[in-house]
Amino acid sequence: MNSTANSDNGRRNENCDAGDGQDLILHFLDKVRLSRGDAMEESEGEESPTELNTINSAGGFLIVSPDKLSVKYTNTNLHGHDVGVVQANKPAPFKCLTYYFEIFVKDAGVKGQIAIGFTKESFKMRRQPGWEVNSCGYHGDDGYLYRGKGIGEAFGPTYTTGDTVGGGINYGSQEFFFTKNGALVGKIPKDIKGHLFPTVAVHSQNEEVSVNFGKTKFAFDVKGYEASERNKQQMAIDKISIPPNIGYA
Incomplete structure (x- = not known):
């Protein structure tokens, strides 16, 4: 040549x-x-979850309160698939830095097999979040994080009656994160694409939780968390050498 x-x-x-x-x-x-x-103007028209979906749920194992913000396990847990699962009425919005919601454990019931997480709309509603593909869940009875299979990984503390637990998505870092009583427990890579629904599961007699989609103040300081994440991103930007021929409108 x-x-x-x-x-x-x-x-x-x-x-x-x-x-x-x-x-x-x-x-x-x-x-x-x-x-x-x-991008706030773009997200203004995006709907956020406001209540639990009473249509797409494991109705035979749970009762949702009239205000659609509490759920209680009313059956007897005889099998691993006798799970009471309920999703939010809308998927988590994604034209934002973070999305977050919380549950308050009113009663841990007989076994405390409560879970909080995110699932796809097609999720099997008699399985714990995290036991099936395209789902993840932080479970109260063992403190394990489950994502896509029935085997969990050590993640955080257990939780029980009187605890407030939160689940969130950080779109900037592409991570799921979970909290307990206002403190960050941990985070994992977000490896699930598409719309995800906030999801709650109860799995033993008398377990009961209420859900907060933001109508009342969260135990976790979401605004403070977002500010910290923005600072991290700004520090990363400051380390980047941008060619002079690149514009940023």
């Missing part, structure tokens, strides 16, 4: 590499713009 051809190939490779770098930087800047709230 002659030197002219080598030179042309070199220029093409340089342009390709520069394009890839620009795409990566622009993608990162879009994420930052979203986290700063610049």
Whole structure:
């Protein structure tokens, strides 16, 4: 191959590499713009969960309160699939930095097999969140985190009567995070795509939880958490050298 051809190939490779770098930087800047709230106008029309969905639930094992914000296990747990599961009436919005909701454990019941997490709309409603693919759940009886299979992993403390537990999605870092009594328990990579529904499960007699979708003050400081995440992103931006020919509108 002659030197002219080598030179042309070199220029093409340089342009390709520069394009890839620009795409990566622009993608990162879009994420930052979203986290700063610049996309708030786009998210104004996006609906958020407000109550529990009484239609798509394991109705034979639970009772949802008239205000659709509490759920109680009323059956006898005889099998592993006798789970009382209920999703929110809407999926978590995603044109925002984070989404978050909480449950308050009114009664841990006989076994305390309560779970909080996120599932797809097609989730099997007689399984704990995290036991099936495209789902994750933080379980109260063992403190384990389940994601996509029936075997859990050590994650955080157990929770019981009187505890407030939260589940959230950090879209900036692409992570799920969970809390207990106002403190962050931990986070895991968000490896599930598409719309996800806040989900609660009860699995033994007399277990009862109430759900807070944001109508009342959360135990966890969501605003403080978001501010901390924005600071982390700003620090990451400050370390990036952006070519002068890239604009940011």
